[in-house]
Each structure stands twice: as structure tokens, then as C-alpha cells.
Amino acid sequence: MRKLIGCVLLVAIFPTGGIAATITEQVESAMAAGKTTYIMMFRSNDQASRNMAHTVKSHATANSSRAAFIAVNINDKSQSELIQKFDATRLPMPTTFGVAPNGAVTGVFRLAVTRDQLAKAMLTPQYAATIKALQDQKIAVVCLLPKGSQAIPSGVTQFQQSADFKGKTERILVSADDVSEEDYFRRTKVATDIQSPVIMLFVPPGLVLGKFDANVLGETLAEKVHSSGKCNCKKCLHK
Amino acid sequence: MRFHSLIWKEMLRRPGQNITTLLTVALGVGALVAVESVVSSSEQKLAAQMQQLGANILVLPDGVSLQDYYAADEHGKTIPEEYVSRIALAQKVGVEELAPKLAVQTEWKSQQIVLTGILPRTEFYKKSAWQSVDLLTMGLDESLADGNAVGSTHEGCKGHSSHLATGDKTDLSSYASTRVVHELNQNAVLVGADFAATHGLQTGQKMDLLGETFQITGVLPATGTTDDGRVFAHLHRVQELTDSGPVVNVVEVLGCCEEVADNLVSDLETMLPEARVVTISQIVETQVTVNRLMAKLSYAIFGILMLMGGASIASVMFANVTERRRELGTLMALGATPAMVARLILFKALTIGLAGSGVGFLLGLAAALVAGPQWLGLRILISLEAVVVGLVAAVLVALLSSYFPARKAAHLDPCLCFQER
Numbered sequence: 001m002r003k004l005i006g007c008v009l010l011v012a013i014f015p016t017g018g019i020a021a022t023i024t025e026q027v028e029s030a031m032a033a034g035k036t037t038y039i040m041m042f043r044s045n046d047q048a049s050r051n052m053a054h055t056v057k058s059h060a061t062a063n064s065s066r067a068a069f070i071a072v073n074i075n076d077k078s079q080s081e082l083i084q085k086f087d088a089t090r091l092p093m094p095t096t097f098g099v100a101p102n103g104a105v106t107g108v109f110r111l112a113v114t115r116d117q118l119a120k121a122m123l124t125p126q127y128a129a130t131i132k133a134l135q136d137q138k139i140a141v142v143c144l145l146p147k148g149s150q151a152i153p154s155g156v157t158q159f160q161q162s163a164d165f166k167g168k169t170e171r172i173l174v175s176a177d178d179v180s181e182e183d184y185f186r187r188t189k190v191a192t193d194i195q196s197p198v199i200m201l202f203v204p205p206g207l208v209l210g211k212f213d214a215n216v217l218g219e220t221l222a223e224k225v226h227s228s229g230k231c232n233c234k235k236c237l238h239k
Numbered sequence: 240m241r242f243h244s245l246i247w248k249e250m251l252r253r254p255g256q257n258i259t260t261l262l263t264v265a266l267g268v269g270a271l272v273a274v275e276s277v278v279s280s281s282e283q284k285l286a287a288q289m290q291q292l293g294a295n296i297l298v299l300p301d302g303v304s305l306q307d308y309y310a311a312d313e314h315g316k317t318i319p320e321e322y323v324s325r326i327a328l329a330q331k332v333g334v335e336e337l338a339p340k341l342a343v344q345t346e347w348k349s350q351q352i353v354l355t356g357i358l359p360r361t362e363f364y365k366k367s368a369w370q371s372v373d374l375l376t377m378g379l380d381e382s383l384a385d386g387n388a389v390g391s392t393h394e395g396c397k398g399h400s401s402h403l404a405t406g407d408k409t410d411l412s413s414y415a416s417t418r419v420v421h422e423l424n425q426n427a428v429l430v431g432a433d434f435a436a437t438h439g440l441q442t443g444q445k446m447d448l449l450g451e452t453f454q455i456t457g458v459l460p461a462t463g464t465t466d467d468g469r470v471f472a473h474l475h476r477v478q479e480l481t482d483s484g485p486v487v488n489v490v491e492v493l494g495c496c497e498e499v500a501d502n503l504v505s506d507l508e509t510m511l512p513e514a515r516v517v518t519i520s521q522i523v524e525t526q527v528t529v530n531r532l533m534a535k536l537s538y539a540i541f542g543i544l545m546l547m548g549g550a551s552i553a554s555v556m557f558a559n560v561t562e563r564r565r566e567l568g569t570l571m572a573l574g575a576t577p578a579m580v581a582r583l584i585l586f587k588a589l590t591i592g593l594a595g596s597g598v599g600f601l602l603g604l605a606a607a608l609v610a611g612p613q614w615l616g617l618r619i620l621i622s623l624e625a626v627v628v629g630l631v632a633a634v635l636v637a638l639l640s641s642y643f644p645a646r647k648a649a650h651l652d653p654c655l656c657f658q659e660r
């Protein structure tokens with residue numbers, strides 16, 4: 001009887017368990033719809049898995065327009081591609097991944113998760129673009145632009161076109177006009193009423209090199225990256 | 240006849256007694272020099288290990304005990320590899336590198352070799368990159384919250400294992416200090432310096448292991464550890480070929496500094512309650528205790544042998560004075576003073592003491608130089624303290640134990656000596 005109740009609960013909490021072949025499609029469909037997808041990997045119907053599934057599912061339901069929940073049993077061989085992608089057999093179970101619509105992993109939550117943590121894994125489009133650049137091992141040069149301006153500081157262009165960094169950087173423009181990016185300004189502690197552009201420099205996997213004003217020179221940005229030792233060139237100080 | 244010739248000729252006339260006495264002294268000094276040299280070399284090695292690995296922590300299966308840091312994966316028990324992920328994803332400050340290992344015995348060219356599965360740094364980076372959001376949040380708080388906009392980077396103990404190493408750290412030569420290789424593909428092997436030298440292996444050659452062909456992508460620099468005789472492959476490939484599943488024998492956590500290591504141990508114990516978390520100081524603790532015991536024991540043996548040597552010298556000297564009464568009486572009749580006769584006895588004792596300590600030093604030196612490297616794997620440095628203590632003590636014992644025989648000789652009456660038959 002207990003087993004029967006367990007199976008019923010399993011199907012109720014992990015609705016995707018029985019239709020394994022469609023999981024990848026579900027992930028792709030959620031990403032295409034611009035939703036943050038929470039992929040929960042679990043091994044068995046234990047208490048921790050049930051708790052995590054409940055938290056993630058209720059968070060995804062509450063934010064159904066922006067989030068989706070998918071559960072994957074790591075013993076399901078038909079899902080081996082997804083399991084291998086996240087190296088799930090070598091992770092503590094259950095683990096939930098937050099995946100942005102652009103494919104960036106926005107969070108990895110092991111054994112337990114709170115709704116606050118899940119909320120933090122929902123990123124604005126440009127923040128997700130920043131994370132994607134870092135996960136692709138690129139240097140992210142973020143320009144936070146004031147309202148009504150699209151002018152890119154010349155230092156940023158110089159930096160991107162310099163011999164050391166050409167092709168290794170990703171420029172991300174975040175406009176104060178764009179209400180969907182308010183959270184980007186909040187997270188970076190930059191006011192939305194700025195009068196001139198603010199430049200931020202990030203290197204993989206998530207190192208903040210600094211915040212600069214619009215007059216920053218390309219050489220200053222380059223020097224900053226070299227001194228961090230993160231571009232692996234001869235000029236790096238190898239920290 | 241000169242004073243020294245008198246002593247020398249007398250010693251040659253009774254070689255058996257003198258050699259026995261000399262050997263007793265030599266054995267005492269030899270034991271002291273040998274044991275003390277081994278102990279002090281062992282202490283230096285431990286100090287060097289502490290200096291190099293002091294901040295390191297080992298995560299082992301529960302119940303495993305070990306005395307050699309470098310052989311931490313040779314106990315045959317395993318822990319889940321997910322422990323490595325737990326540590327890596329926890330992003331604890333002070334964790335500079337992670338080095339999980341799985342050691343398996345396998346056959347190569349009809350020889351048993353140790354194939355060690357290791358995880359290159361790039362594998363950790365992949366997982367760390369999933370935490371870019373957390374790292375950025377942490378970085379933004381650290382570097383921007385206090386208005387310090389520029390220059391706040393993760394330096395020293397602020398470093399995290401998540402950062403992909405660059406420059407020198409990607410070089411194989413950094414393995415001796417980092418215990419981690421930067422990159423290793425699934426069909427590649429790295430060979431230890433000794434293994435490569437013994438089998439004449441070079442980068443680019445092929446090796447057939449566990450039914451698969453691997454290419455040697457590098458020869459690791461000599462580390463002076465068991466790693467020099469091993470072959471290394473990607474951990475996941477070793478797991479796959481040996482059907483061992485996602486497990487490891489040990490996880491080496493290379494800490495940033497000893498201050499951080501203390502907190503790290505308690506954090507890891509909380510994080511991994513099913514595992515045993517030990518520091519390098521805990522591992523060498525047994526060795527330190529053994530060393531202290533050996534040092535005490537060597538002095539005890541030395542003391543006993545010196546007492547025996549002293550008793551032997553006293554006995555020989557008393558017998559010598561009794562046997563040579565007429566000879567000593569003749570010397571005194573010819574004008575030798577009691578002081579000169581006493582000096583004759585004391586110089587003979589001094590010669591035995593000096594020669595005994597000299598022979599003992601050579602015996603101890605030979606024993607330490609043979610036993611140290613062969614049995615204990617130590618590079619021996621002779622303990623000067625033991626040499627000085629041995630020499631001074633042997634001479635003092637020889638002189639003190641000859642004091643009464645010398646006094647007896649000095650008080651001999653020549654007339655009475657000649658009256659005796």
C-alpha cells in the first residue's frame with residue numbers, strides 16, 4: 001500500500017517522469033518561450049526530492065509566464081544526454097538547475113532550495129546574456145546606458161578592438177529605458193537615473209573587475225584585465 | 240721511549256681487551272648517531288611537508304587511517320565523487336585546488352602498475368561556471384558595496400577553486416606544487432618521472448591500458464613521492480574502464496593557508512558527515528610521536544651502552560694496573576712521577592674513548608646512509624648534535640671510569656712492586 005501511495009505521489013510531483021522522451025522538447029519549448037527553466041535532477045522519491053520538487057514547482061507555477069519546471073530522474077537512460085550535460089550522476093541529489101532562455105545556467109541548487117534562491121536565478125535578458133558570455137569564457141563588457149542614450153563609450157570600443165582582446169569579449173548594452181532590465185541595475189548597484197554611461201567589466205567565471213565611468217580609456221580596461229591574470233596572455237600577472 | 244709510544248705499545252700488547260671495550264663505546268655512539276640522524280632527517284622531511292602541504296586537507300572514506308600523505312589513495316576504499324562536486328560548488332574561501340584520485344592496479348607489459356584517475360582543473364571550471372550568477376553577486380557585494388570600485392579581486396585567501404588557472408599554473412611543472420593538472424583529455428595519460436625513466440617513455444608514445452590505447456601527453460616533473468612511479472589518466476575514463484562507478488579513493492583539498500584550513504576542516508566535516516576529514520598535521524602526528532620515541536630510545540640505548548662501556552673500561556684499567564704493577568713500579572723507579580703514571584692510564588682511556596667514538600660515528604653514518612634511503616625513503620642528513628654528544632660523552636665516560644685505576648696506579652710503591660713475585 002505504501003509503495004502504491006509512493007508511486008502516486010511520484011507521478012503527481014514529478015509529472016514528467018513517465019513521458020521521458022519529451023523532456024528535451026519541453027526544455028527547448030520553455031527556452032523558446034523565453035522562460036527560465038528549472039530542471040530538477042533526482043535519484044529517488046525521497047523526502048529531499050519531494051521537498052525540492054514542491055518548492056520549485058510552486059515557484060514555477062507562481063511565475064508561470066516566466067518560469068517552467070521539469071523533473072528528470074537520473075536513472076532514466078532515455079535522458080542520458082541531459083544527464084551527461086549536467087554531469088548529474090556526480091552531483092548530490094536532488095539538484096536543480098536554473099537555465100535561462102539563452103541556455104546560460106543561472107543557478108545550481110543542491111539538496112535543498114528556497115524560493116528566494118529560485119527567484120535570484122531568474123535573470124533579465126541582458127543579465128542572462130552577461131552570464132552566457134562568461135560561461136562561454138568571454139570577457140563581458142557591460143555598458144549601463146542612461147535614459148535616452150545609446151552612445152557607447154569610446155574606451156569600450158578601443159578595448160574590444162585591441163589586439164589582445166579582439167574576439168575574446170562580449171559587449172552587453174543595458175539601457176535604463178528598458179524596464180525589463182531594472183533588475184540588472186539593482187543587482188549591479190547602479191542607479192537607473194545615471195546621467196552618463198557606466199561600464200562594468202566581468203571575467204569568467206564570475207569575477208568583477210570593476211566599475212568605470214564613461215571616460216575610461218581602452219588601455220585602462222585592458223590593464224585591469226591583464227592585472228587580474230585572467231586573459232592568459234604574456235602581459236598577465238598570473239595570479 | 241716517548242709517552243705516546245708507551246701507551247700505544249701497551250694497547251697493542253693486549254688488543255682483545257681494548258677492542259672489546261672500544262666496540263662497546265663504538266656501538267653506543269653508532270646507535271646514537273644512526274638513530275638521531277634518521278630521526279632528524281625524518282623531522283626535516285615532515286617540516287618540509289608541513290611547509291608545503293600544511294594547509295592541505297584530505298577527505299577520506301570513514302575509518303581509513305594513513306601515515307603517508309602521498310599514499311592517501313592506496314587504502315582500497317572509496318567515497319562518492321559527488322563529494323567533490325559538493326566541495327567545488329560550495330565555493331568555500333580558501334579552497335585553492337581540488338584533487339580527487341582513484342588508484343587502480345592494472346597490468347601493463349606483464350607488470351603490475353598503479354593507474355591513477357585524476358580530474359583536471361578544467362572539469363572543476365565547468366561546474367564553477369554554473370555558478371557565475373552567485374560569483375557575480377558575491378563579487379559585486381565585495382567590490383562595489385563599500386564604494387571601492389576598482390581593484391577588488393580574489394587574492395590570496397580570497398581565492399576560490401572556481402577560477403580557471405592561467406599562465407604558469409597550466410604548465411605540467413606546476414604539478415609538484417598544485418597536485419593538479421590543468422587539462423587532460425579522455426584518451427591521454429600522463430606518466431610519472433620515474434616511470435617514464437624506467438620504461439624509456441616519452442611524450443607522444445602510446446600505452447595500452449585496460450584494453451584501450453592511450454597517448455602519453457606529458458611526463459610529470461619529479462616530485463619525490465609515489466606519484467613519480469605512477470600513470471595518470473582522466474578520472475572518468477578510469478571509472479568507466481574499471482566499472483567502478485562515480486567514486487574516488489580520496490579528495491585532496493589544497494588550502495590557501497593554515498589559518499583558513501582550520502575553519503575549512505569544520506566546514507567540510509559538516510558538509511560531508513559520512514567522510515573522514517583530516518589535515519596534514521593529523522597525518523604526520525603519528526610519525527612525529529614515533530620520531531620522539533625513537534629519539535628518546537636512542538639516548539636510552541646510548542646511556543646503557545656508555546654505562547657498559549664505562550664499566551668495561553674501569554674493569555680493563557683496574558686489571559691493567561694490577562698486571563703492570565712491576566712495569567709501572569720500574570717506571571716510577573726510573574723517575575716517573577705519580578702524575579705521569581696516572582696520565583698514562585688516563586691517556587689510554589682517552590684513546591679508547593676517542594677511537595670508540597670515531598668508529599661509532601663511522602658505523603652510525605653507514606647504518607643511517609643505508610637504512611634511511613632504502614627502508615624509510617629518507618635523504619639522510621647526519622645529526623651533528625648526536626656526533627658531538629656521542630664524542631663528548633664517550634670521552635668523559637672513558638676518563639671518569641679510568642679515574643680510580645689511574646689513582647691506584649699513581650699510588651703504587653715501587654719497592655713493594657719489586658718485592659712481589
